Amino acid sequence: MTMKFTFLGTGSVKAAPVYGCDCPVCQRALANTDYRRHPACGVLEVNGMRLLIDAGYLNLEQKFPPGSLDAVLLTHFHMDHVQGLFPMRWGMGKTIPVFSPDDPAGCDDLFKYPGIFDFSQKTQPFETFVFQGLSITPVPLVHSKLTMGYVFELDGKRLAYLCDSGTLRRDVETYLQTHSIDLMILDCDQPPLENAPRNHNDLTRALQIFDQVKPSQLVLTHISHNLDDYFMRHPDCLPENLHIGYDNQTWSI
Numbered sequence: 001m002t003m004k005f006t007f008l009g010t011g012s013v014k015a016a017p018v019y020g021c022d023c024p025v026c027q028r029a030l031a032n033t034d035y036r037r038h039p040a041c042g043v044l045e046v047n048g049m050r051l052l053i054d055a056g057y058l059n060l061e062q063k064f065p066p067g068s069l070d071a072v073l074l075t076h077f078h079m080d081h082v083q084g085l086f087p088m089r090w091g092m093g094k095t096i097p098v099f100s101p102d103d104p105a106g107c108d109d110l111f112k113y114p115g116i117f118d119f120s121q122k123t124q125p126f127e128t129f130v131f132q133g134l135s136i137t138p139v140p141l142v143h144s145k146l147t148m149g150y151v152f153e154l155d156g157k158r159l160a161y162l163c164d165s166g167t168l169r170r171d172v173e174t175y176l177q178t179h180s181i182d183l184m185i186l187d188c189d190q191p192p193l194e195n196a197p198r199n200h201n202d203l204t205r206a207l208q209i210f211d212q213v214k215p216s217q218l219v220l221t222h223i224s225h226n227l228d229d230y231f232m233r234h235p236d237c238l239p240e241n242l243h244i245g246y247d248n249q250t251w252s253i
């Protein structure tokens with residue numbers, strides 16, 4: 001069986017087009033919507049099961065007709081990762097389980113008025129659980145809010161989704177080194193910076209993680225207009241097997 005991951009979004013909170021920005025990246029995204037980046041999130045499909053990973057994409061209901069989504073898995077409760085749930089919660093029909101870090105604050109009034117979503121499933125660091133045959137291990141990430149990355153395992157293949165995240169904790173790095181990763185999807189918000197940003201990776205730190213963990217393939221997400229501008233000016237800056245993520249792009253392992 002294969003794990004098929006499709007990006008719904010690959011953008012940071014300042015992804016092209018940034019409102020009012022006249023940089024070449026934002027102008028390109030305005031002229032051609034193929035270059036837009038929606039908030040970072042995606043859908044993982046395994047054997048007919050569909051798992052939404054983060055929910056910052058607006059108009060989720062247009063992507064997922066009733067009954068087409070089996071569960072939602074959240075990395076954390078920042079608005080750009082959950083905002084799509086707000087209008088959808090008032091829907092009708094089957095309850096959709098939401099797995100999320102145990103952050104009592106949640107986001108706005110989502111816990112008070114969950115609607116069709118059930119937020120009772122909490123993910124704990126390194127406590128593996130199984131959802132419809134898919135093994136999922138939460139790994140704690142360094143971010144300004146309680147955040148989990150997730151390692152999915154199926155038939156000996158592993159996909160790691162790590163967003164939003166600054167430098168990896170030592171125990172997470174060790175876990176990823178000792179559990180070979182076939183496909184890693186990693187937060188990289190900024191072009192190379194002198195000092196490592198606290199809550200996200202810049203390209204320098206993302207390259208370091210690629211070297212340290214050695215996944216077979218690494219795809220960057222949570223990309224800002226600054227980073228896209230850097231990619232425009234340095235089209236050959238990435239090593240082999242390290243890729244720029246794009247909305248609607250699919251990866252299978």
Ligand SMILES: [Zn+2]
Binds near residue numbers: 018024
């Ligand atoms: Zn811009």
Ligand SMILES: [Zn+2]
Binds near residue numbers: 078145
């Ligand atoms: Zn965040």
Ligand SMILES: [Zn+2]
Binds near residue numbers: 012164222
């Ligand atoms: Zn974010």
